[in-house]
Amino acid sequence: xxxxxxxxxxxxxxxxxxxxxxxxxxxxxxxxxxxxxxxxxxxxxxxxxxxxxxxxxxxxxxxxxxxxxxxxxxxxxxxxxxxxxxxxxxxxxxxxxxxxxxxxxxxxxxxxxxxxxxxxxxxxxxxxxxxxxxxxxxxxxxxxxxxxxxxxxxxxxxxxxxxxxxxxxxxxxxxxxxxxxxxxxxxxxxxxxxxxxxxxxxxxxxxxxxxxxxxxxxxxxxxxxxxxxxxxxxxxxxxxxxxxxxxxxxxxxxxxxxxxxxxxxxxxxxxxxxxxxxxxxxxxxxxxxxxxxxxxxxxxxxxxxxxxxxxxxxxxxxxxxxxxxxxxxxxxxxxxxxxxxxxxxxxxxxxxxxxxxxxxxxxxxxxxxxxxxxxxxxxxxxxxxxxxxxxxxxxxxxxxxxxxxxxxxxxxxxxxxxxxxxxxxxxxxxxxxxxxxxxxxxxxxxxxxxxxxxxxxxxxxxxxxxxxxxxxxxxxxxxxxxxxxxxxxxxxxxxxxxxxxxxxxxxxxxxxxxxxxxxxxxxxxxxxxxxxxxxxxxxxxxx
Amino acid sequence: xxxxxxxxxxxxxxxxxxxxxxxxxxxxxxxxxxxxxxxxxxxxxxxxxxxxxxxxxxxxxxxxxxxxxxxxxxxxxxxxxxxxxxxxxxxxxxxxxxxxxxxxxxxxxxxxxxxxxxxxxxxxxxxxxxxxxxxxxxxxxxxxxxxxxxxxxxxxxxxxxxxxxxxxxxxxxxxxxxxxxxxxxxxxxxxxxxxxxxxxxxxxxxxxxxxxxxxxxxxxxxxxxxxxxxxxxxxxxxxxxxxxxxxxxxxxxxxxxxxxxxxxxxxxxxxxxxxxxxxxxxxxx
Numbered sequence: 001x002x003x004x005x006x007x008x009x010x011x012x013x014x015x016x017x018x019x020x021x022x023x024x025x026x027x028x029x030x031x032x033x034x035x036x037x038x039x040x041x042x043x044x045x046x047x048x049x050x051x052x053x054x055x056x057x058x059x060x061x062x063x064x065x066x067x068x069x070x071x072x073x074x075x076x077x078x079x080x081x082x083x084x085x086x087x088x089x090x091x092x093x094x095x096x097x098x099x100x101x102x103x104x105x106x107x108x109x110x111x112x113x114x115x116x117x118x119x120x121x122x123x124x125x126x127x128x129x130x131x132x133x134x135x136x137x138x139x140x141x142x143x144x145x146x147x148x149x150x151x152x153x154x155x156x157x158x159x160x161x162x163x164x165x166x167x168x169x170x171x172x173x174x175x176x177x178x179x180x181x182x183x184x185x186x187x188x189x190x191x192x193x194x195x196x197x198x199x200x201x202x203x204x205x206x207x208x209x210x211x212x213x214x215x216x217x218x219x220x221x222x223x224x225x226x227x228x229x230x231x232x233x234x235x236x237x238x239x240x241x242x243x244x245x246x247x248x249x250x251x252x253x254x255x256x257x258x259x260x261x262x263x264x265x266x267x268x269x270x271x272x273x274x275x276x277x278x279x280x281x282x283x284x285x286x287x288x289x290x291x292x293x294x295x296x297x298x299x300x301x302x303x304x305x306x307x308x309x310x311x312x313x314x315x316x317x318x319x320x321x322x323x324x325x326x327x328x329x330x331x332x333x334x335x336x337x338x339x340x341x342x343x344x345x346x347x348x349x350x351x352x353x354x355x356x357x358x359x360x361x362x363x364x365x366x367x368x369x370x371x372x373x374x375x376x377x378x379x380x381x382x383x384x385x386x387x388x389x390x391x392x393x394x395x396x397x398x399x400x401x402x403x404x405x406x407x408x409x410x411x412x413x414x415x416x417x418x419x420x421x422x423x424x425x426x427x428x429x430x431x432x433x434x435x436x437x438x439x440x441x442x443x444x445x446x447x448x449x450x451x452x453x454x455x456x457x458x459x460x461x462x463x464x465x466x467x468x469x470x471x472x473x474x475x476x477x478x479x480x481x482x483x484x485x486x487x488x489x490x491x492x493x494x495x496x497x498x499x500x501x502x503x504x505x506x507x508x509x510x511x512x513x514x515x516x517x518x519x520x521x522x523x524x525x526x527x528x529x530x531x532x533x534x535x536x537x538x539x540x541x542x543x
Numbered sequence: 544x545x546x547x548x549x550x551x552x553x554x555x556x557x558x559x560x561x562x563x564x565x566x567x568x569x570x571x572x573x574x575x576x577x578x579x580x581x582x583x584x585x586x587x588x589x590x591x592x593x594x595x596x597x598x599x600x601x602x603x604x605x606x607x608x609x610x611x612x613x614x615x616x617x618x619x620x621x622x623x624x625x626x627x628x629x630x631x632x633x634x635x636x637x638x639x640x641x642x643x644x645x646x647x648x649x650x651x652x653x654x655x656x657x658x659x660x661x662x663x664x665x666x667x668x669x670x671x672x673x674x675x676x677x678x679x680x681x682x683x684x685x686x687x688x689x690x691x692x693x694x695x696x697x698x699x700x701x702x703x704x705x706x707x708x709x710x711x712x713x714x715x716x717x718x719x720x721x722x723x724x725x726x727x728x729x730x731x732x733x734x735x736x737x738x739x740x741x742x743x744x745x746x747x748x749x750x751x752x753x754x755x756x757x758x759x760x761x762x763x764x765x766x767x768x769x770x771x772x773x774x775x776x777x778x779x780x781x782x783x784x785x786x787x788x789x790x791x792x793x794x795x796x797x798x799x800x801x802x803x804x805x806x807x808x809x810x811x812x813x814x815x816x817x818x819x820x821x822x823x824x825x826x827x828x
Binding site: 321 | 592593595598612613614685686687768772773775783784785787788789792
């Protein structure tokens with residue numbers, strides 16, 4: 001029997017249509033809702049070294065900033081999702097005087113430290129005075145980067161004023177330094193070393209525990225001043241030094257990410273294992289390996305010897321080969337190769353050790369060694385850090401390069417803490433070092449190379465080589481004060497030539513390339529050229 | 544002298560006849576020692592020389608065991624690595640066994656509070672597995688060949704001390720030791736002249752038995768990044784880092800050093816077992 005019925009007239013058809021439509025709507029809306037931040041969960045991430053101390057003002061290693069940065073706030077910060085935009089953090093706004101020498105920051109009200117005390121401008125002033133004008137035996141490795149600052153004032157509880165001695169084009173970015181954690185003024189007054197062993201900030205996560213050799217745990221700050229943040233219930237930083245174990249931890253889902261980076265084969269390995277569960281982000285990296293020479297020891301006090309060491313290195317060949325197995329990449333001068341101050345190729349190739357004819361360079365190196373009276377088979381120690389990637393790879397490469405001009409190098413590897421302590425104390429012949437930063441600017445990247453004793457009497461705690469070079473200090477000052485971009489670039493090139501070609505106080509090996517393969521469950525994270533910026537405030541996990 | 548030589552030859556012949564596996568292991572160890580000594584002549588390449596044109600080269604006529612991530616010849620590194628293994632193995636076993644032996648004999652001879660203190664200290668140290676104890680010592684001293692030898696030797700001391708002490712206790716009660724005491728011989732003379740020679744057998748057995756363990760420990764600690772540093776050729780180091788990461792792409796980087804460790808430790812263990820059977824009168828049938 002054939003009957004006619006209006007479409008959708010039968011109840012079961014109507015029900016099916018409604019269900020299908022509902023299903024369609026749900027399926028279409030699912031990807032959208034997946035992008036909505038989810039509250040809850042614990043983020044586990046890898047840190048490949050242990051922090052030497054808990055005080056960011058005296059340290060320069062990711063080993064501290066990765067596990068501990070989420071406990072603190074800054075005055076202003078780089079937006080991790082739209083780098084290099086500077087956004088408010090504890091300062092809700094700021095103004096700059098027309099002559100560019102007075103920065104006035106309005107401090108957010110109602111912010112509390114994790115112990116319940118209220119944050120005021122006094123805390124900002126005390127923190128910055130510890131950074132810029134360290135007293136007594138307090139170590140501040142970035143004091144030299146703030147030579148332009150005349151004073152820090154706190155005229156009222158909600159205002160902080162920086163008065164500069166000269167206009168500094170990158171001062172705001174310098175204040176956004178991820179190392180400038182804001183500490184409690186009362187605690188600093190009682191004991192300026194307290195923060196070297198303790199944690200107490202205003203950040204999105206409170207400190208729970210640190211078990212040396214195992215993990216660091218943070219829990220959500222329920223009273224955090226940004227409403228609805230952080231998304232995570234907490235985080236767990238696990239300390240894993242071995243690179244293969246790190247890869248396995250991400251592959252197995254025991255950790256979702258490592259915020260420094262992996263090598264191309266490690267990336268491929270993770271992607272193979274996780275498939276669509278992996279997301280890969282890549283970027284240039286404001287980070288490189290340098291070699292610092294102890295200029296107080298013979299024959300490292302002789303520029304000819306240091307230059308010979310630089311000439312012996314086949315950077316171009318090393319870059320091609322090592323970039324296949326390690327996180328190193330481009331050849332560059334003092335400034336990041338992909339950055340605005342990068343050395344032009346023609347200038348670069350004129351520097352010692354940057355030419356393409358390695359045979360000629362090594363012949364010249366041997367000649368310089370002979371002139372400096374360094375015998376064939378001369379033996380010295382190369383201090384290095386027990387961080388496999390890329391330090392171990394770079395050291396193997398360097399030792400082989402120097403072997404080819406008749407030098408015998410003993411590789412001395414230490415944990416991050418003792419390694420940094422040896423560098424600071426000058427207990428080394430030569431050391432594999434690093435110059436990593438958070439913003440492309442000569443004011444920041446060149447500080448490391450200034451004299452150990454600055455003309456104003458301050459100590460440059462980043463200069464482990466122990467040398468004094470007033471020409472470098474002068475060139476730095478001139479470029480820092482220069483408002484003419486072309487002139488500034490010229491001064492940077494002069495600085496570079498003196499450092500890497502004439503005096504060779506320190507040398508650059510290779511710049512790094514940042515590759516972050518992470519679990520697709522991780523959201524609110526964007527890779528940038530600095531691995532120091534993540535505070536986990538906006539990070540969330542999807543399940 | 545000729546009589547002594549003849550006696551040694553007879554002992555050796557009896558050892559070979561009764562313990563052919565042990566003899567074969569001894570021969571293999573001798574072969575390994577010869578390879579290590581002659582590595583400078585036998586190795587086809589400099590073991591630390593990078594060759595970026597030959598990274599991850601598979602085994603071939605040019606590179607019999609292939610190359611590693613830096614293009615270094617694996618065969619050359621294994622030959623030179625034998626030097627590291629034997630140096631660390633022999634040095635740490637010798638130092639550990641000697642200190643353990645001296646402490647064991649001293650404790651057994653003097654007895655009383657000295658022995659009690661030594662025993663309790665040994666108990667504490669023995670409560671930690673060897674690898675954990677060695678790891679802790681290396682963590683304190685830092686990495687490097689000398690520190691590695693010290694760490695392994697120290698972790699062997701209490702174990703060897705216990706065995707040697709047990710033998711020394713029975714020697715202490717013998718009539719000739721009593722006689723030496725009675726005629727007023729000094730303590731150190733009695734220890735060195737009368738007791739030490741009589742605990743040589745357990746000392747030698749422990750020395751050989753721990754050699755294999757020492758080599759394995761050296762490899763384990765180097766694998767963990769706490770032993771010998773790059774670019775020194777060392778088997779454990781060759782197994783770590785890139786060898787793990789590139790195991791699918793270049794399995795030879797892990798296979799050959801792994802085999803070298805396995806065969807060497809096996810040889811030392813078999814030799815140690817055979818020596819123990821040959822030297823321990825209680826095990827003689």
